Amino acid sequence: MKKLLLFLTALLTLFLLPMAAGSASAAEVTALRTAARTDGNPPFVRTVLDLSSSVKAVASLNKSRDTLKVSLKNSTPAGDAAGTYRVNRQNVDTVSLKKDGGDALLTVKLKNPVAMDDIKVFALKANGSLPQRLVVDVPSVSTVKAQSSSGVKGSSSSVPAASASDKKVLKGKVICLDPGHGGSDVGAIGTLNGQSVYEKDITLAISLPLRDMLRNAGAQVIMTRSTDKDVARAYAGDAEELQTRCDVANKADADIFLSIHIDSFSNANVDGTTAYYYPKSGRDLLLAQTLHQSMMVNMAIPDRGVRSNDLYVNVHTAMPSVLMEMGFISNAHRLNMLTSSWGPKRIAESMYQGIIDYFKQID
Ligand SMILES: [Zn+2]
Numbered sequence: 001m002k003k004l005l006l007f008l009t010a011l012l013t014l015f016l017l018p019m020a021a022g023s024a025s026a027a028e029v030t031a032l033r034t035a036a037r038t039d040g041n042p043p044f045v046r047t048v049l050d051l052s053s054s055v056k057a058v059a060s061l062n063k064s065r066d067t068l069k070v071s072l073k074n075s076t077p078a079g080d081a082a083g084t085y086r087v088n089r090q091n092v093d094t095v096s097l098k099k100d101g102g103d104a105l106l107t108v109k110l111k112n113p114v115a116m117d118d119i120k121v122f123a124l125k126a127n128g129s130l131p132q133r134l135v136v137d138v139p140s141v142s143t144v145k146a147q148s149s150s151g152v153k154g155s156s157s158s159v160p161a162a163s164a165s166d167k168k169v170l171k172g173k174v175i176c177l178d179p180g181h182g183g184s185d186v187g188a189i190g191t192l193n194g195q196s197v198y199e200k201d202i203t204l205a206i207s208l209p210l211r212d213m214l215r216n217a218g219a220q221v222i223m224t225r226s227t228d229k230d231v232a233r234a235y236a237g238d239a240e241e242l243q244t245r246c247d248v249a250n251k252a253d254a255d256i257f258l259s260i261h262i263d264s265f266s267n268a269n270v271d272g273t274t275a276y277y278y279p280k281s282g283r284d285l286l287l288a289q290t291l292h293q294s295m296m297v298n299m300a301i302p303d304r305g306v307r308s309n310d311l312y313v314n315v316h317t318a319m320p321s322v323l324m325e326m327g328f329i330s331n332a333h334r335l336n337m338l339t340s341s342w343g344p345k346r347i348a349e350s351m352y353q354g355i356i357d358y359f360k361q362i363d
Contacts, residue, residue, distance in 0.1 A: 028052040028078035029104050030131070032097050036089045038300035041336045042118065042139040045092040049106065051075070051132040059121045059136075065113035065144060070121060070136055075104040090140040090298065112142035140300065141342055162217030169359045170219040173256075176249035177214075177223050178313065179207035180261035180323075183230035185241065188264035190329035192339055199262045199329055200228060202338045206260050206326065210348035214355065222252040239312065246316040256287055256358070257321035258351065259313050262338065263328045271331040272302035276323040278314035287320045287358050294354030299346060301327055301334075324351070 031050040037043060049072070056073040077097050084096040093109040120137040124130070162170075180203040181187030187199025204226075211221045224231050224245040232244035249257040263274065273295045277288035288306045296303055304325070314321050326347050327334040337343040 026102065027055045027072070027075040029072065029075055029081050029097060030078050032081050032085065032095070032106075034085055034087050034092075034095055036087075036140060036300070037137075039333075040137070041333060042141050042143055042340070042342065043090070043300040044118075044137045045087055045089050045095075045108075045140045047095050047106065047108065047136045047138070049081075049097070049134040049136075051134060052078075054123060054125075054132050055134065057121055057123075057134055059119065061114075061116050061119070065115070066110040068108040068110070068114075068119060068136070068138060070106040070108075070134075071100065072104040072106065072134065074102055076102075077104050090300070091142055092138055092140050106136065108136065108138050110138065110142075113144040114139050115143045118143045141346055143342060162213070166217045166356055169356050169363070170214065170217045172220075173359060174220045174222065174252055174254045175214055175355065176252060176254035176257045176317075176319075177207050177211055177221060178245050178249075178257065178259040179203040179223070179225055180259060182225050182228055184234040185230065188262055188329045190264070190335045192335055197329065197335060197339055199264070202262050202326075202329070202344065203260045204228065205344035206347045206351070208348075209345050210260075210351050213348060213352045217352075222248060222254055224248045242312040243316060246313055249321070250318045254317075254319050256355070257313065257317040257319055258291070258355070259321070259323040260351075261323060261325050263325040264330045265328055266330070268330050268332065271328045271334045272304035273299070273327055274304040274325040275306045276309045276311050276314060276325070277306070277321070278310055279308060280315065281320055283320040283362065284314065284322070286361065288322045290358040290361065291322055291324060291351060291354035294350045294357060295324075295326075295347075298350040298353060 029049050029051060032047065034045055034047045036045050055075050057070055058073065059068065059070045061068050076099055082097050082099065084094050086094055091111050093111055096107045098105055118139045122135050124133040124135055126132045181200035185200065190197040207223070208226065211223060214221045230236060230241065232241045275288040275292035277284040279285055292306045295301060311323050314323055327338060329335055329338065
């Protein structure tokens with residue numbers, strides 16, 4: 001039953017806005033602008049249409065849920081408002097406005113499907129110098145829920161087919177992934193809806209889909225752990241536990257080592273991603289820069305930079321290695337994202353792209 005309802009709502013949803021009483025002449029859409037917003041969960045792209053008067057708007061999502069159409073009844077684009085606007089912000093490709101019979105038609109093209117529930121269409125009344133407006137918010141990430149088990153979501157599910165170019169880049173490459181903490185070491189602890197969330201579960205939720213994407217593209221992926229366990233032994237000291245992880249990469253003669261962690265701080269406002277490297281080879285910095293850059297391009301997350309440090313796993317691995325801190329478990333907004341159905345997978349996709357970019361640069 002739920003499936004049928006979802007299908008119907010995806011096809012057609014009505015948003016009724018007050019019509020100017022007795023107005024027979026067409027409303028004009030005088031301007032269109034878009035802005036990427038990261039202050040929502042999920043992050044979204046906002047399109048604002050300036051109107052000469054209020055309109056009735058009808059929004060519908062196509063069957064594959066990747067094209068949103070909003071019809072502004074009895075309206076027409078004016079001035080240079082009509083046209084196609086290239087957004088290219090994560091999941092949102094283009095926004096376009098055109099005349100469609102007696103109506104104006106706004107079309108938002110997406111790269112991946114979204115849920116109708118995550119789309120918002122609403123009116124803003126004229127206010128001071130601001131005209132009447134129609135606002136359309138579309139998630140800038142895919143929000144169609146993946147199948148997930150309990151607890152932290154986003155672990156391995158279906159993986160899209162890898163491109164031929166990715167396969168070429170990753171052919172023969174050995175990649176060691178290290179999901180931080182595990183077993184007796186829970187890592188940093190966050191609180192969500194009164195429940196504890198462990199860093200060890202989030203690092204695994206990111207690492208497993210990343211592993212699957214890389215393997216799917218032909219890379220050989222070595223995991224320090226792929227379940228909730230200690231790698232050395234329960235309650236081992238830090239050096240013993242971390243050296244065991246380095247040994248896994250060194251014995252496999254991996255091309256790169258990537259350790260995945262979630263940060264924490266006493267100030268809950270702090271958030272952002274940091275790439276840590278130790279300059280033991282000529283390529284540690286390059287790997288850190290490339291992975292960091294991919295996070296900046298593909299994720300809506302504050303930048304805490306690429307930093308040189310003598311973290312154990314970076315010092316004691318024999319290959320270029322990076323420890324990525326993917327955001328702060330102590331930040332409520334970030335924790336929401338890290339425990340969502342899409343968040344860990346989006347980070348995994350960013351890391352996948354960064355790894356491809358790195359090998360492209362060195363080969
Ligand atoms: Zn950690």
